[in-house]
Amino acid sequence: MISIQDDEQIRLDNERFLLDVATGHWKSRALNFALEAKIASHLVNGSKSAFTIAKEIGVNPEFLYRTMRALSSLGIFREEEEYGVFSQTPKSAIMAESSPSWTDGLLFESHDFTYKAWTSFRESVKEGKAMGPQSLGYESVWSLTEQNPSYAPILQRAMSSFTAQAINTIIRETDFSPFETIADIGGSQGVLLLNILKNNPSVKKGYNFDLPITIENNKSLVSQRESEFKNEMAKFEDVAGSFFDSVPEADCYTLKYIFHDWKDEKCVEILETISKSMKPNSKIYIFDSVIETKNQPNGFVWLDLHMMHYVDGRERSATEWKALANSAGFKVESVVSLGMIGRVILSKK
Numbered sequence: 001m002i003s004i005q006d007d008e009q010i011r012l013d014n015e016r017f018l019l020d021v022a023t024g025h026w027k028s029r030a031l032n033f034a035l036e037a038k039i040a041s042h043l044v045n046g047s048k049s050a051f052t053i054a055k056e057i058g059v060n061p062e063f064l065y066r067t068m069r070a071l072s073s074l075g076i077f078r079e080e081e082e083y084g085v086f087s088q089t090p091k092s093a094i095m096a097e098s099s100p101s102w103t104d105g106l107l108f109e110s111h112d113f114t115y116k117a118w119t120s121f122r123e124s125v126k127e128g129k130a131m132g133p134q135s136l137g138y139e140s141v142w143s144l145t146e147q148n149p150s151y152a153p154i155l156q157r158a159m160s161s162f163t164a165q166a167i168n169t170i171i172r173e174t175d176f177s178p179f180e181t182i183a184d185i186g187g188s189q190g191v192l193l194l195n196i197l198k199n200n201p202s203v204k205k206g207y208n209f210d211l212p213i214t215i216e217n218n219k220s221l222v223s224q225r226e227s228e229f230k231n232e233m234a235k236f237e238d239v240a241g242s243f244f245d246s247v248p249e250a251d252c253y254t255l256k257y258i259f260h261d262w263k264d265e266k267c268v269e270i271l272e273t274i275s276k277s278m279k280p281n282s283k284i285y286i287f288d289s290v291i292e293t294k295n296q297p298n299g300f301v302w303l304d305l306h307m308m309h310y311v312d313g314r315e316r317s318a319t320e321w322k323a324l325a326n327s328a329g330f331k332v333e334s335v336v337s338l339g340m341i342g343r344v345i346l347s348k349k
């Protein structure tokens, strides 16, 4: 039986929960500051005073102390007994890792552009189209990226960091060995493809296909790739182009977090482009969200909202994937959730 006191407590907890959601941007902004100022890297050799760190990075000591204290309430940094002194926690240690790392993804998602774009969220819902980039003065995220040369590498590094997190799951759960050639469409920095080549020596050739700006930026990765993927580089090729025009011929096409950027009509266009280059037995392996649950904490449905508002994209359920594939003339061989990402396999009807 629930007593009146319990009832009051439940009400209070619910009120606090809602306040926590309402103030989510405070946390995101404080985290973004800590990331950009590389605060966590000051604690790698042990605990340190916020006042000392403030002097080293040239910010207001009291304000930095209060920022770190607030973050420590979330387990990001730990405030020690001695006033103003903080030490590293498992969460802040992640923030101290040098790029490429998870920090790249965090920097991207808490970036000023992303934050400002959300101010027009209500307009998106009203108009039924992505108004996020317009609040930044751009037609779309793609024009924003083109016109801000410093933003493109931030986006590309973030994609690599998200890929790095999903890579073990994808490799463990997926057999790429039957294929001789693989084209990763929208492959960004090539992290997925290089890992597929590394783990599937029978694959003879891999094309990393992306927009010219991305492929141009990839030239800066030569030494990093040579040191990590020495044996795979001979089979690996960066190819510039647009998946609305043409893609290389391959036995297997991988598309990771590509379709979630686009509404259904555009996805059909991408599938039609691939269809023109496919051999009769080629397969398409889509790695993207598969929304499975209702009424439960679920990162995919929040990502869906962000994609809806920022790029007019969407995350999809198994039913939605099947309908999409069907309208482009493809057969769905399987749709599975691999946990942190989903996998949809398509073949020609």
Ligand SMILES: C[S@@+](CC[C@H](N)C(=O)[O-])C[C@H]1O[C@@H](n2cnc3c(N)ncnc32)[C@H](O)[C@@H]1O
Pocket: 159, 160, 162, 163, 185, 186, 187, 188, 189, 209, 210, 211, 214, 241, 242, 243, 244, 255, 256, 257, 258, 261
């Ligand atoms: C969300 S990112 C995903 C990147 C990568 N597959 C991953 O999961 O990390 C989308 C990618 O699609 C690329 N892209 C966007 N439009 C494209 C087009 N028309 N043709 C080829 N690639 C495109 C972007 O440059 C970007 O690398």
